[in-house]
Every structure is written in C-alpha cells, then in structure tokens.
Amino acid sequence: RExxxxxxxxxxxxxxxxxxGRYAEDSDQGR
Amino acid sequence: MAHRDLSPSRHVHATITERGGMLLDVRGRGRWYVLTPPGARWWHYLTEGASPDEAADRVAAYYGVPADTVRDDMRRLGRQLADRGLLKTNTSRRKRWRP
Incomplete structure (x- = not known):
C-alpha cells in the first residue's frame, strides 16, 4: 500500500x- | 478552534479520487486547492458524516499507521482548511426553536 x-x-x-462556471455546474462530491 | 464537527463549506466543490483531491472555492473569482491522498481520504470521510477524529482513525487504519499521528496531522490540516473557509465548524446540530 502507498x-x-x-x-x-x-x-x-x-x-x-x-x-x-463550468466546473461548478459539473461537480456530486466524491463520485 | 474546536476540532469537532467540521464539514465542507457549501461554497466548496470537491473532486476526490484515490490519487488526491481538488477543491474549488467558488467565492469571488474562485480558487483551486490540491489535497494529497491522505488528506483527500480524510475529507471524503468527513463528507460521509464522520467526526474529524473518526475520519482520522479510518485514514490511520487504511494506511496501517498509528492513529495519534494521523489525528495530529489532520488537526493541522483541519485548521488550514478552516482558516481558508473550506471547512466550517458546526457548533450545534439542533435547530433553534422560534415561536
């Protein structure tokens, strides 16, 4: 293991x- | 700062992977942050509802290292994140009653 x-x-x-703006729309934390 | 009941701030968007995490603070012009893998794992456990120390213990178990070491490290990280507004302290989970 690391x-x-x-x-x-x-x-x-x-x-x-x-x-x-683009990232905020696309980012379900930890998916 | 009390190190209990920390949770990600609403204005932070996180992408967490096995290789680390990217945090985007969308206030103002926006700022990017990188978390190395142990910190990203700790963040992930916080989002699942673990307390900071519970999350640290899970990180310690994953890596097979002493829990005290990880708790100290994560307390330091928690202060850094809170100082930048990326984590918030939940002082109480009970809602105030209003007539």
Whole structure:
C-alpha cells in the first residue's frame, strides 16, 4: 500500500471565470 | 478552534479520487486547492458524516499507521482548511426553536 505521509494542502491560485462556471455546474462530491 | 464537527463549506466543490483531491472555492473569482491522498481520504470521510477524529482513525487504519499521528496531522490540516473557509465548524446540530 502507498506510504502514509502528512497531508498537504496546496493552493494553485485563481480560476478563469469561464472554467469556474463550468466546473461548478459539473461537480456530486466524491463520485 | 474546536476540532469537532467540521464539514465542507457549501461554497466548496470537491473532486476526490484515490490519487488526491481538488477543491474549488467558488467565492469571488474562485480558487483551486490540491489535497494529497491522505488528506483527500480524510475529507471524503468527513463528507460521509464522520467526526474529524473518526475520519482520522479510518485514514490511520487504511494506511496501517498509528492513529495519534494521523489525528495530529489532520488537526493541522483541519485548521488550514478552516482558516481558508473550506471547512466550517458546526457548533450545534439542533435547530433553534422560534415561536
């Protein structure tokens, strides 16, 4: 099994407005 | 911050896989975040209704590592997520009675 490592939260930055609207419509958490 | 009853904020959209998670905060212009696999798994268990420590224990069982280690790690992660508004603290599950 993959090794455990302390979890990391990485901020990628802002989202282009067009992508934002599209993604919000398409994204059932954890499907 | 109390580390109990944390849940994903309504303005966060998550895609969680075995390889990690992508979180999209749709407030303002929107911001992307990446969670590495252990954190993504913890997030997933939170969405199933587990408490933060219960979720950490399930992550520990999955990886076969001590629960105390994972609980400490996830408390740190929980603070980071809450500081950015990605997780919210549920102070009470009872609804206030109004006449």
């Amino acid at each position: 090794d455990y490592a302390a979890p990391q939260l990485v901020e990628l930055g802002a989202v282009p407005a067009v992508t934002l």
